[in-house]
Amino acid sequence: MIWEVFRQEAAGDYHTHCGNVHAPDREMAKQFAVIQHGRRKPAHSLWVVPQDEVAEVDEDEADFGGSTDKSYRWAMTYNDVEPAAREVADSEAEQAEAGADRGDS
Amino acid sequence: MDIAEVRDRAGPREFNAGDDMPEEYREAATRMIQFHANSEIMGAYLERPFVRQAPSLDRKLAFSAKVQDEIGHGQLLYRAAESLGVKTRDEMLDELANGEGKFLNCFHYPMDSWAETPMIAFFVDGAAMRRQATLKSSSWEPYAHAMDKVCFEEGFHVKHGEDILRELMNGSRKEQRMVQDAFDEWWPRIVQFFGPTDDDSTHHGFAEEVGLKQMTNDQLRSAFLNAYVPKAEQYGLEIPEYPRIEERDDGTYEVRESDLDWDEFFAIAKNDYEPGVGQIDGRARTQEAVEWVRGVLDEREQAAGTTAAAAD
Numbered sequence: 001m002i003w004e005v006f007r008q009e010a011a012g013d014y015h016t017h018c019g020n021v022h023a024p025d026r027e028m029a030k031q032f033a034v035i036q037h038g039r040r041k042p043a044h045s046l047w048v049v050p051q052d053e054v055a056e057v058d059e060d061e062a063d064f065g066g067s068t069d070k071s072y073r074w075a076m077t078y079n080d081v082e083p084a085a086r087e088v089a090d091s092e093a094e095q096a097e098a099g100a101d102r103g104d105s
Numbered sequence: 106m107d108i109a110e111v112r113d114r115a116g117p118r119e120f121n122a123g124d125d126m127p128e129e130y131r132e133a134a135t136r137m138i139q140f141h142a143n144s145e146i147m148g149a150y151l152e153r154p155f156v157r158q159a160p161s162l163d164r165k166l167a168f169s170a171k172v173q174d175e176i177g178h179g180q181l182l183y184r185a186a187e188s189l190g191v192k193t194r195d196e197m198l199d200e201l202a203n204g205e206g207k208f209l210n211c212f213h214y215p216m217d218s219w220a221e222t223p224m225i226a227f228f229v230d231g232a233a234m235r236r237q238a239t240l241k242s243s244s245w246e247p248y249a250h251a252m253d254k255v256c257f258e259e260g261f262h263v264k265h266g267e268d269i270l271r272e273l274m275n276g277s278r279k280e281q282r283m284v285q286d287a288f289d290e291w292w293p294r295i296v297q298f299f300g301p302t303d304d305d306s307t308h309h310g311f312a313e314e315v316g317l318k319q320m321t322n323d324q325l326r327s328a329f330l331n332a333y334v335p336k337a338e339q340y341g342l343e344i345p346e347y348p349r350i351e352e353r354d355d356g357t358y359e360v361r362e363s364d365l366d367w368d369e370f371f372a373i374a375k376n377d378y379e380p381g382v383g384q385i386d387g388r389a390r391t392q393e394a395v396e397w398v399r400g401v402l403d404e405r406e407q408a409a410g411t412t413a414a415a416a417d
Contacts, residue, residue: 012117070170075264090238090260091258
């Protein structure tokens, strides 16, 4: 049986996928995950999840973010105003980065 | 874990569902996050009519996306609250419907005209974002994680709200006057958004000691006024004379609390204020009307559970 492993580097961080292990049950999966994925890279906590329990939807079947123009829901669209406060500017910067990662122009 | 240890360890994102948290912490965190979740939902209901009433297609699309975001924020926050093990999501939604659930003062007032929309979409959302940015450092990790996503999305809301304000204040005399009237009416409520001065705030001390919140009401209000008073003035809005607001030497602001209507504020805090009661009941009726959707989902979940158990 294959278990997907998610590692959290420090308290408060997100658990992110880092690989998988073969194991006959949950207890063994936790032990193997510790050995294989918690040994060198920083680890504060690990999750193991049966691979069968992970459902996937990929870009072939879904239009992530939609296929029509949705610029109205991005802060960058509203260019006639300057962000009112630092947290608004931070949010806009995060959105711009996400847009760039998505390959939006 | 006992309270002393919680106080000692209380740092940003320090605790999660894997920690054995004392009852007092779990109840305080539930109260705070449930209030926040309820506010997202009630704010969305207040803005929903403007999907229909928007003056252009662009505004309609943006309002529709925003209302959808706010409902999503409510969902995230009920999950974060649920993870404390005190109340289930169903219990919290029922409390909101039957009038026990508390939420932000500003969402108890009706909003009737398009000229009022920047009051919520710019000023109230801006105030909320000021607060939410500090809550990214809350000691309850699921709450802080919810704030990451909420703040990521809110930049659009606040800038869109400001764009409406900019457009109206560059419009006709009548539009400008309507916005000023709305501002005169909403400004005291917006100043009250952060609640009473620290000394009068019932729950603050404990929440700060255990790291649930990071800044005091006064600090947040001051930071908000610092950023948003100049914005109001930039667009030609006149700041109402009352409540009197004085700038201190260190650049922070002091609000004359006696100029504000605290009887109304505390009636609202008890869900006793009439327009707010109507809005709570309105939402309860909507929730009731889509009961069949939840019924279908529950049936499916139960059926799936039976199949999975049979397969084992």
